[in-house]
Every structure is written in C-alpha cells, then in structure tokens.
Amino acid sequence: MGQRLLERFTVRMLGDYQTRRPLPLVKEAGFVVERTERLKVGTVERVAARKPAD
Known part of the structure; x- marks a missing residue:
C-alpha cells in the first residue's frame, strides 16, 4: 500500500x-526470460532476458 501512495508522487x-511489474511486459515484448530475482x-x-534468435 505504501508503494501505491508513493507512486502518486x-x-x-x-x-x-513503483507498482509496475516488468516480467509480463518483457514476455509480451517477445523476449526470452533467462532469470528473475526479487x-x-x-x-x-x-x-x-534476451532477444530470441531468428
């Protein structure tokens, strides 16, 4: 909840x-996710992530 309040500013x-989640955006853009870390x-x-080979 604190992040949502902070995000207003x-x-x-x-x-x-502050609340944007990059993982779905990266996948949607067509990149291959190699690892994630929180x-x-x-x-x-x-x-x-990497761009897939053609």
Missing part, C-alpha cells in the same frame, strides 16, 4: 511507477 515528478523485500524485480 514519483509518477508526476520522475515518471517512475530484491529489497520484493520492491525490486531484476529480469535478465
């Missing part, structure tokens, strides 16, 4: 969405 000032009590999501 960070979106306006920095364009930064850090800082789940507030940071690190995604390693």
